[in-house]
Amino acid sequence: MGALFSVAEIRQAEQAAAAQLAPGTLMQRAGQVAARIAIDLLGETPAPPVLVLAGPGNNGGDALEVAANLAQAGVDVTVVHLACVGDPSAETAHALAKARASTAEFTDALPAGGPWALVVDGLFGIGLARPVQGEARAMIEAVNALDCPVLALDVPSGLDADSGAVIGPDGVAVRATHTVTFIGNKPGLHTFGGRDYAGEVLVARLGIAEDMLPGASVHLNEPHLFDLAFVARLHDSHKGSFGDVAVVGGARGMAGAPILAAKAALFSGAGRVYVASIDHGPAYDNAQPELMFRDAANHNFDGSTIVAGPGMGDSATAIRVLARALDGDSPLVLDADALNLIAASPDLQSRLSARHASSILTPHPLEAARLLGVTAGVIQGDRLEAAREIAARFDAYVVLKGSGTIIAMPDGEAAINPTGNPGLASAGTGDVLAGLCGSLMAQGWPARDAALAAVWMHGEAADRLVAQGAGPIGLTAGELPEAIRAVLNRMVAERPKRAGQPQS
Numbered sequence: 001m002g003a004l005f006s007v008a009e010i011r012q013a014e015q016a017a018a019a020q021l022a023p024g025t026l027m028q029r030a031g032q033v034a035a036r037i038a039i040d041l042l043g044e045t046p047a048p049p050v051l052v053l054a055g056p057g058n059n060g061g062d063a064l065e066v067a068a069n070l071a072q073a074g075v076d077v078t079v080v081h082l083a084c085v086g087d088p089s090a091e092t093a094h095a096l097a098k099a100r101a102s103t104a105e106f107t108d109a110l111p112a113g114g115p116w117a118l119v120v121d122g123l124f125g126i127g128l129a130r131p132v133q134g135e136a137r138a139m140i141e142a143v144n145a146l147d148c149p150v151l152a153l154d155v156p157s158g159l160d161a162d163s164g165a166v167i168g169p170d171g172v173a174v175r176a177t178h179t180v181t182f183i184g185n186k187p188g189l190h191t192f193g194g195r196d197y198a199g200e201v202l203v204a205r206l207g208i209a210e211d212m213l214p215g216a217s218v219h220l221n222e223p224h225l226f227d228l229a230f231v232a233r234l235h236d237s238h239k240g241s242f243g244d245v246a247v248v249g250g251a252r253g254m255a256g257a258p259i260l261a262a263k264a265a266l267f268s269g270a271g272r273v274y275v276a277s278i279d280h281g282p283a284y285d286n287a288q289p290e291l292m293f294r295d296a297a298n299h300n301f302d303g304s305t306i307v308a309g310p311g312m313g314d315s316a317t318a319i320r321v322l323a324r325a326l327d328g329d330s331p332l333v334l335d336a337d338a339l340n341l342i343a344a345s346p347d348l349q350s351r352l353s354a355r356h357a358s359s360i361l362t363p364h365p366l367e368a369a370r371l372l373g374v375t376a377g378v379i380q381g382d383r384l385e386a387a388r389e390i391a392a393r394f395d396a397y398v399v400l401k402g403s404g405t406i407i408a409m410p411d412g413e414a415a416i417n418p419t420g421n422p423g424l425a426s427a428g429t430g431d432v433l434a435g436l437c438g439s440l441m442a443q444g445w446p447a448r449d450a451a452l453a454a455v456w457m458h459g460e461a462a463d464r465l466v467a468q469g470a471g472p473i474g475l476t477a478g479e480l481p482e483a484i485r486a487v488l489n490r491m492v493a494e495r496p497k498r499a500g501q502p503q504s
């Protein structure tokens, strides 16, 4: 469920399966399932014509099978086929002959006409080796200017199925409304550009048995990965049962960031929440009087889960407090300035690597770039790999934020988060996420489950707010904690009934 496979893994499975099947079987199955999806998208009403773009390789072969099937079903189909330089594969040649023999109309260039009821994108799939140029590029740009639904076959043409990056430099890719992807789901459809280019993703296994695919080390982040950690509360519990969180941050002029993190911890059920300010912070927060304010330099963090970084700054005090947190035995969430301080200090890096207690790092791409000493472009070019590298280097759990947030474990396992929306690209939402991670760990959750659940619930809460009209434009971080509370309580209520362990 939710498994994601690299292009290399898909190719291997395809070869193994193809060896047991009559030639062309997989392409024919791809053509059949995609044509059925196309017909569903067209709906009942007599629709204007469908445009099928078929590229030079086997992705084009899939498209030609779709064209033939649609024509056979009585759909008015126009095909633009980009012939390949050498000979096409036997199955693509066969699909071409089939489409030519059908009622589908072939033209050499993209017809100016329309309106199209649907465009089927079969220009390039997982075999795209370089940026799209020339005629194919012009077609992609023209398709992206249309208003109609676009069904991409296997992967939107121009997108890297492993990374979700548009193959560049200066590349283009089809912006699909739907993608039917073959044999197995692919990470690049769900992170970085993936969510914007692929639209809704449907997986067609093409009859390939599960055991032909390798055990996946990357999954979509779905509740079944972490929902065993939700436990209903016993009546006989008290605030000490649910852990202490200390948020370290709030240098002068940045007092709001740790308060947002602390509020997220409070609203997600942490027992006691402290804000430990680097500079003299507020005595209390009028809006949230449950929060307790302390001076970070003098606060005793023993027994607390620490969330370090929100608005922490880079003062000598910040470095001293961070070093103390890294050396301690408390579970730790490292965000924002804490990550920047660590990136700049080999000493802090070795303290982080040497920790025995759990650490969750929550970098955005630029913070991740600083940690690895590369550019944000390099991080985004392969987000999965970058998150795994940071996890391995620091023996920590890593949450690489962005569209399709990556959660990477120190053992190499990883997940890509499907919840959330552009409303989260606003100030303070990262503070909320860090506070939520810390809160779950304070309540006894293992770091792995805490990271997965926090990212999922944070996105889900934002999606609910958007459904209520509170975004994505103008969604504020301060609205998230209450929405997270609603998601969390629903998750607990929906968990199969399981008694909580009495706590001391």
Ligand SMILES: NC(=O)C1=CN([C@@H]2O[C@H](COP(=O)(O)OP(=O)(O)OC[C@H]3O[C@@H](n4cnc5c(N)ncnc54)[C@H](O)[C@@H]3O)[C@@H](O)[C@H]2O)[C@@H](O)CC1
Pocket: 010, 011, 014, 026, 027, 030, 055, 056, 057, 058, 059, 060, 061, 062, 084, 123, 124, 125, 126, 127, 128, 129, 130, 131, 132, 133, 136, 153, 154, 155, 182, 183
């Ligand atoms: N691997 C699988 O599991 C299956 C693959 N099938 C389809 O086959 C696809 C893979 O086919 P291919 O390996 O032939 O690869 P593609 O069809 O994705 O693309 C390769 C073709 O495009 C050309 N090309 C690559 N980059 C180009 C560029 N920038 N500009 C112009 N031409 C370029 C290549 O010379 C080659 O002709 C999959 O994405 C899928 O759609 C299906 O038929 C079913 C099974």
Ligand SMILES: [K+]
Pocket: 059, 121, 122, 123, 124, 125, 152, 153, 154, 155, 156, 157
């Ligand atoms: K495609």
